[in-house]
Amino acid sequence: xxxxxxxxxxxxxxxxxxxxxxxxxxxxxxxxxxxxxxxxxxxxxxxxxxxxxxxxxxxxxxxxxxxxxxxxxxxxxxxxxxxxxxxxxxxxxxxxxxxxxxxxxxxxxxxxxxxxxxxxxxxxxxxxxxxxxxxxxxxxxxxxxxxxxxxxxxxxxxxxxxxxxxxxxxxxxxxxxxxxxxxxxxxxxxxxxxxxxxxxxxxxxxxxxxxxxxxxxxxxxxxxxxxxxxxxxxxxxxxxxxxxxxxxxxxxxxxxxxxxxxxxxxxxxxxxxxxxxxxxxxxxxx
Amino acid sequence: xxxxxxxxxxxxxxxxxxxxxxxxxxxxxxxxxxxxxxxxxxxxxxxxxxxxxxxxxxxxxxxx
Numbered sequence: 001x002x003x004x005x006x007x008x009x010x011x012x013x014x015x016x017x018x019x020x021x022x023x024x025x026x027x028x029x030x031x032x033x034x035x036x037x038x039x040x041x042x043x044x045x046x047x048x049x050x051x052x053x054x055x056x057x058x059x060x061x062x063x064x065x066x067x068x069x070x071x072x073x074x075x076x077x078x079x080x081x082x083x084x085x086x087x088x089x090x091x092x093x094x095x096x097x098x099x100x101x102x103x104x105x106x107x108x109x110x111x112x113x114x115x116x117x118x119x120x121x122x123x124x125x126x127x128x129x130x131x132x133x134x135x136x137x138x139x140x141x142x143x144x145x146x147x148x149x150x151x152x153x154x155x156x157x158x159x160x161x162x163x164x165x166x167x168x169x170x171x172x173x174x175x176x177x178x179x180x181x182x183x184x185x186x187x188x189x190x191x192x193x194x195x196x197x198x199x200x201x202x203x204x205x206x207x208x209x210x211x212x213x214x215x216x217x218x219x220x221x222x223x224x225x226x227x228x229x230x231x232x233x234x235x236x237x238x239x240x241x242x243x244x245x246x247x248x249x250x251x252x253x254x255x256x257x258x259x260x261x262x263x264x265x266x267x268x269x270x271x272x273x274x275x276x277x278x279x280x281x282x283x284x285x286x
Numbered sequence: 287x288x289x290x291x292x293x294x295x296x297x298x299x300x301x302x303x304x305x306x307x308x309x310x311x312x313x314x315x316x317x318x319x320x321x322x323x324x325x326x327x328x329x330x331x332x333x334x335x336x337x338x339x340x341x342x343x344x345x346x347x348x349x350x
Contacts, residue, residue: 083342102336105329110313218325 014245020184056239058213092158100169126276128179133269139188154196288344295337302330
């Protein structure tokens with residue numbers, strides 16, 4: 001992998017991890033579209049590079065929400081020591097994040113390998129990217145219908161029930177499928193649990209931090225796997241670029257979701273996914 | 287509920303050890319087997335820890 005390719009992939013990963021457009025889908029489809037035949041998704045060096053990019057992304061999220069995370073961690077520790085739940089905001093949000101993270105851990109443990117083996121092709125990634133777009137449209141439609149038919153007002157994260165937090169976590173686990181966006185699925189899940197777009201995106205990004213961070217940390221052995229030759233400078237540059245891209249993405253998206261919805265991303269996924277699907281069907285990409 | 291939490295914690299803890307020792311290979315990749323067993327061990331022990339925390343909250347009784 002050349003340095004230009006590495007930096008491009010780092011930028012792509014950093015942006016597409018937080019935008020609801022599936023980073024895994026893009027990491028499969030874009031190199032295939034660009035006919036980068038020197039990149040093999042099962043190559044130990046490539047997998048090690050992806051781990052480094054995820055670490056950069058997770059670090060950017062921690063940095064962006066550093067004050068909130070500090071408050072949440074302190075509140076959780078206090079709560080465990082006390083052995084009681086309170087209604088303090090940071091504590092409530094923290095336990096909802098814990099509950100929302102559990103389904104991803106369990107489902108990931110059981111389903112990650114078979115899912116990646118079955119659906120690791122460009123055709124599957126393109127198909128699921130279209131599905132991802134349709135899910136966002138469906139989420140927006142259901143949200144509007146909920147608002148029209150009921151007099152429920154948008155609630156804050158700390159007012160979600162634990163069952164709703166777990167449901168958003170389950171929605172997030174669908175991102176094991178290449179082409180399904182983790183943030184897209186969890187934002188749609190949040191919207192259906194009566195959060196507004198801003199709160200749903202906020203919950204999604206907070207939920208992403210332990211998931212991406214833990215996934216990257218658990219995959220660190222890949223860096224030392226036989227055949228994983230990763231140039232330190234290439235890895236460092238990649239991690240920094242992915243981190244900066246992720247930081248700017250989350251800064252942009254938190255502003256974007258104050259006034260806007262998921263539909264533009266839905267259109268992007270449907271159009272880009274359809275093009276890739278047709279190309280994969282006729283053998284243009286593989 | 288406290289008993290259930292403790293039983294689950296114990297089950298996750300033992301499952302983690304069995305994965306870590308490579309005795310159980312269900313849901314693991316055949317390729318990088320060792321790394322994957324460590325992943326399962328860590329996730330299962332985290333789940334065990336969460337069950338213990340759950341048991342602690344049952345012990346003291348929550349305000350909500």
